[in-house]
Amino acid sequence: MTYEVYIGDRTFSSWSLRGWLMLEKFGLPYQTRFVGLYSGTMAADLAHIAPARTVPAMTTPQGFVLTDSLAMAETLVENHPNVALYPRDPAARALARSICAEMHSGFSALRTECPNMIAYAWDGFVPSEAVLADLARIDDLWALARARHGTDSPWLFGDYSLADVFYAPVALRITTYGLPVSPAAQAYVDAHLRDPAFLNWRRLALEETYDPWPYPLDLPRKPWPVNVS
Numbered sequence: 001m002t003y004e005v006y007i008g009d010r011t012f013s014s015w016s017l018r019g020w021l022m023l024e025k026f027g028l029p030y031q032t033r034f035v036g037l038y039s040g041t042m043a044a045d046l047a048h049i050a051p052a053r054t055v056p057a058m059t060t061p062q063g064f065v066l067t068d069s070l071a072m073a074e075t076l077v078e079n080h081p082n083v084a085l086y087p088r089d090p091a092a093r094a095l096a097r098s099i100c101a102e103m104h105s106g107f108s109a110l111r112t113e114c115p116n117m118i119a120y121a122w123d124g125f126v127p128s129e130a131v132l133a134d135l136a137r138i139d140d141l142w143a144l145a146r147a148r149h150g151t152d153s154p155w156l157f158g159d160y161s162l163a164d165v166f167y168a169p170v171a172l173r174i175t176t177y178g179l180p181v182s183p184a185a186q187a188y189v190d191a192h193l194r195d196p197a198f199l200n201w202r203r204l205a206l207e208e209t210y211d212p213w214p215y216p217l218d219l220p221r222k223p224w225p226v227n228v229s
Contacts, residue, residue, distance in 0.1 A: 003030040005072075006046065006057040008037030010205035012214055014116035014169030017201060018069045019056025021165045022076060024197050026083050038214060070104045073162050087157045092149040096156070096163040099141045103166045110134040114173045115215040118202050123220040125177040132180075138170060139185045146184070154191035168192050175225060193225060 005023055007016035023030040035045040035055050046052045049065045058066040060079070066072045077085050086093045109130035127135070142156060151158035156167070171192035174181055181189065192198055202224075
């Protein structure tokens with residue numbers, strides 16, 4: 001029973017990271033298929049799994065095609081009831097589903113002004129008021145999840161869940177652009193930076209090359225943080 005997950009690149013594609021993490025972090029069997037997101041071959045690479053047009057996409061062992069990360073997540077929950085992709089507690093599960101959906105559909109300023117990129121960090125980026133508003137909402141959601149359902153674990157609901165999958169690229173954007181968050185939120189960001197799955201993802205990302213470099217900024221670069229507290 002093996003899934004196939006279609007991803008773009010590792011350096012820039014935040015949604016690809018989500019699609020991969022929801023299989024990798026929960027020990028579900030999968031194979032990775034790469035799509036030419038920046039080389040211009042995406043349509044051809046996905047043509048055999050219509051109606052998929054973007055990444056991530058996933059095919060199930062039964063041959064069903066999922067074309068969106070939230071649909072992928074809910075299908076995995078349905079197919080694997082014994083795997084705690086969402087928290088087991090009903091109240092925690094409801095909140096986790098809600099904040100995943102809000103991530104999926106919201107925070108447009110953060111997404112637009114801070115494209116995902118994990119090769120290095122930018123020095124001197126100044127966030128807009130709209131980005132700061134998105135960050136404040138995210139900080140509130142993380143704090144609420146931890147206050148109601150968190151434990152001594154670094155993750156939002158105690159055990160790692162789909163909520164952490166959906167917010168992993170947010171943690172990386174905060175790192176890349178040096179965005180201001182509360183100390184508690186920064187501790188959560190640091191947990192993602194230390195996560196072995198992400199470290200492996202980034203190791204492979206550093207093997208990717210681009211010409212030209214997508215999403216350039218006229219700012220100094222600084223090293224990606226390696227040792228986090």
